[in-house]
Amino acid sequence: GAVVSQHPSWVICKSGTSVKIECRSLDFQATTMFWYRQFPKQSLMLMATSNEGSKATYEQGVEKDKFLINHASLTLSTLTVTSAHPEDSSFYICSARSGAVFFGQGTRLTVV
Amino acid sequence: KQEVTQIPAALSVPEGENLVLNCSFTDSAIYNLQWFRQDPGKGLTSLLLIQSSQREQTSGRLNASLDKSSGRSTLYIAASQPGDSATYLCAVCTSGTYKYIFGTGTRLKVLA
Numbered sequence: 513g514a515v516v517s518q519h520p521s522w523v524i525c526k527s528g529t530s531v532k533i534e535c536r537s538l539d540f541q542a543t544t545m546f547w548y549r550q551f552p553k554q555s556l557m558l559m560a561t562s563n564e565g566s567k568a569t570y571e572q573g574v575e576k577d578k579f580l581i582n583h584a585s586l587t588l589s590t591l592t593v594t595s596a597h598p599e600d601s602s603f604y605i606c607s608a609r610s611g612a613v614f615f616g617q618g619t620r621l622t623v624v
Numbered sequence: 625k626q627e628v629t630q631i632p633a634a635l636s637v638p639e640g641e642n643l644v645l646n647c648s649f650t651d652s653a654i655y656n657l658q659w660f661r662q663d664p665g666k667g668l669t670s671l672l673l674i675q676s677s678q679r680e681q682t683s684g685r686l687n688a689s690l691d692k693s694s695g696r697s698t699l700y701i702a703a704s705q706p707g708d709s710a711t712y713l714c715a716v717c718t719s720g721t722y723k724y725i726f727g728t729g730t731r732l733k734v735l736a
Contacts, residue, residue, distance in 0.1 A: 544722060555713060556726040605667060609722050615660075617667035 514540045516608045518616035525596055525623055532592045533619045535606030541586035542608035547579075550603040550618075562589045596623040626651045628716050628727035636733045637704055645699040645730045647714030652692050655717040658724070659688050659699050662711045671712075672699070676719075704734045 515538040525531045535545055544563050548556040560581050562568045568581035578600075580592040589608075593600055605618040627650045637643055647657070656675045660668040672681045672688040674697070680689040687700040701708060714727040 546723060548724075548726075555728050556715075556724075558723055558725070561721070561723065607724065612673075613717065613722055613724065615668050615670070620665070 514538075514608075514610065514612070514614045516542075516606065516614045516616040518604075518606055518619050520619060521617065522620040523622070525621070527597055527623055528595055530592055530594045531596055531621060532590050533604055533606075533621070535589045535591070535608065535616055537587045537608040537610065537614070540608075540610040542589075542610050543586065544609040545583055545589040546607045546609075546613075547581060547589075547591050548605045548607070550605065552602075556605060559591075593621065596621070598623045626716060626718055626725045628714060628725050630712075630714055630727035630730050632730060633728065634731040634733075636735065638735050639704060639706060641704050641734075642700070642702050643704055643732075645701070645712050645714075645732070647697040647699070647727050649695045649697075649716045649725075649727075651716075651718070652695055653719045654692065655719045655722065657688075657690055657697050658715050658717065659686075659697075660713040660715060662713060662729075664711075668713070701732075704732075706734045706736045709733045 517536045519534045547559045550556045559574045560568045560570045562581050562583040570576045583589040601623045607615045631646045658673045659671045674681045674690040685702040690697045711729045715724040
């Protein structure tokens, strides 16, 4: 099946710094990518929808200036958590669509 | 707005039991429904995907059914094993947007 790769798989950063997470579709072109967030012991919540070459569409309650999403090519979308704080510590998962939708393995972010 | 609910929230059973996990959703305009498994601290493993036109899918000891008109899906696990212990997530893919809306999850523990 199609593979969606996320990098890094885990990251620890200091409070106030920014961290970038990459989501790549390895063997297909993805016109649309999605970013989800999962807090401990909770389910996944959709953060935003990213379409190649256009601005991302954010779900209600998600700060677009804090979570910068770039989808510059058909195989890569990035999520940058700006000025990260401990409450941003979470599991971030992307998915990519090419007909069907495929999920990455997630990135665990810990802000200390 | 699509809402997905899973019952029960947690389940503990002795090894060998057959069990049923329930998922309900409020908007029947779906593209497909997918059941995932998530181990602690890990990403998602897709178990079964049911297209909106299908009634059920089977893979090994797993069987998932879909009743779109009533907004319900069940995941049946036969002859449960300790290795089945995980959180099971139901996710509904919304028609037109391809967004997945995740349920609250069922934490399963199979006792040896």
